[in-house]
Amino acid sequence: MPSRSDITYFGAGPALLPTDVLEEAAKALLNYHDTGLGIAEHSHRSQLAADVINQAKADLASCLDIPDDYEILFMHGGGTGQFSATAYNLVGAWVTRKQQEISGGIQGDPTDPKATQQLKEAVDNNLKIDYLITGGWSQKAAAEGERLFGSEHVNIAADSRETNGGKFGTIPDESTWKLSKDAALVYFCSNETVDGVEFPAFPKSLLPGPDGKGPIVVADMSSNILTQKISVENFSAIFFGAQKNLGPAGITVVVIKRSFLPPITSQPSARLMRQLGLPIPPIIFQYETIAKNNSLYNTLSIFDVYIIGQVLAKLLRTYPDKVEGQQAMSDKKARLVYDAIDAFPEIYKVIPSKAVRSRVNICFRVTKGDDIEAAERAFLEEGIAQGLTGLKGHRSLGGIRASNYNSVPLEGAEKLAKFIRAFATS
Template identity: 65%
Template structure:
């Protein structure tokens, strides 16, 4: 039976966690801070829970340099839940801002003083003629987000600003040039997935066409960073909402993090009332998906998994202790590991075919095919078998696309990446 030290796990998620973090968490499950109770047994209303949340928020803000005008929310539902939550909340923010514009046009400053039938009629007209959500579809997860928006609102409100499959023979693996994107004039938001785990595609940098202007204007940008968060620096202020499931680079399955501009929350931008949303034909968000409610309650509106937040907090502590330069230090390591693996693949083009275009290769999810003597399925089965014998596990590609996928998350050590690179060389040489 293999020991934990014998295994280097390259699974796409839930991902490998640092052993020392797990050891500390195991003790906390039995007796947290000498309280005689395990951390999973303490009330989410306790001071222990509040302290764990506040410390994790502070450490995340420190590690990523999140400005003070952003809030950090811990939620449930995973990234898939956020496909819905972003629609509910940002459409609500759009309605609130549009309502203020209409009130000005009606010559009143207080909603109570407006003719309600006139206000609702004008709002409904604006929704029908102006509301658009833009999606950049570059892989399986952004496609799912786009489809969910259409399901919730209706396809007439959702704009497919770009679809990578149109430039890659019906498959994902490239990102179209920004000049070809068909962005709406004033969308409620522009949505993209920064790193596609299934297809191994990562945006190399923040899209220039979405950058804020000198006067601060520009689109509301939403990004799913579930699988590359904490692995590189990104311009937080260019985004209105960033969300990520914890189970790749931050912690264990069960908690989802949302980083959101406070200007999109009450009191600056209160969500419209359910009665108003009904009148103008828009869906009403479940309360547990309402950012305003979660923020107001410091992520404790409902029973949050404090144990999962604790693990995330311990991972952040370890990162901050390991890298004095914070995320920049981890980024350098991530880049070096991915370069090592890609170099090994490129050294044997007769055996390995890297799936995505070189310009958008993910540093986190390295997707490739293995072919020996014209056989792919047989070669990949042999590759996975030999890898497992060496303790290199979790390398099977996503069920929807097949192939091989090495997920190079932060918990993969440089030695683990070297071990995989050596195996890639040895397998190809002996094929």
């Protein structure tokens, strides 16, 4: 029976957590700060819980250099829940803006039939949600937008399958994107875990103009958050599940510009949204409600937030330059693995195009011999024998997937690279 130290886990999520963080968490589960109660037993309404939340928020803001005009929310529902939540909330914000335009900048009377009719015409003719489809997760996000709002309101601004033989593995050139003029949001998945595709940089066509205005950009960064420095101010909202680089499954983090969190009284009423033929979010997916209650509108898992806080504190201790230091390490580990794969082009084939290879989810096929499936089974079995686990590719794609999350140590990447080379020459 292998011990924890014998295993290097490359699973796509839930991912490996730092051993020292888990050891401290085990103590906290039994007796947190000598209170006689474990952290999972304390009330989420207690000052202790508020302190855990506030410290985690402060450390995340420090790690990512989040500007002061952004709010951090801890929510449930995973990244999949945010496919709905971002659309609900930002379509609501779009309706509010149109309502104010119609009423000359003053909050209109929702009972005025003429104003409501004008607003409904604006919704019917102009409301669009834009999606850049580059893999399985962005495909699911677009499908959810269409399910909630109808195909007439969803604009697929780009789909990599259209220029890649019906398969994912590339990002279409920005010159081909068909962005809407005034979209409620433009969604993209920064890193596709299934297909191993990562945006190499923030898209130039989505950057704010000289006046500071630009598209309302929403990014799913569930798998590559905290692996690279980002300019948060380029985004209207970012969301990410905790279970890749931040903590256990169960908490989803939303970083959103506060201008999209007006008082509840200035949001479109449920009645108005129904008159417009638009859905309204469940209350636990309503951003301004979560923000107003410091993520405690409903019972939040404080234990999960505690682990998030411990992971962030460890990152800050390890890298004085914060996420830039972590990025250098992530890049170094990825280079080790890709260099080993690329050294044997007759044995291995990386699935996505080289220009968009993910640093975080390294997806490849083993083409050694005539039977690819048999070769990949042998690769996985020999890897497990050496303590390299979690390497099986996603069920929809097959092959091998090495997830290079922050908790994978440099020694683990070195061990995998060595095994890749040894397997090729055996």
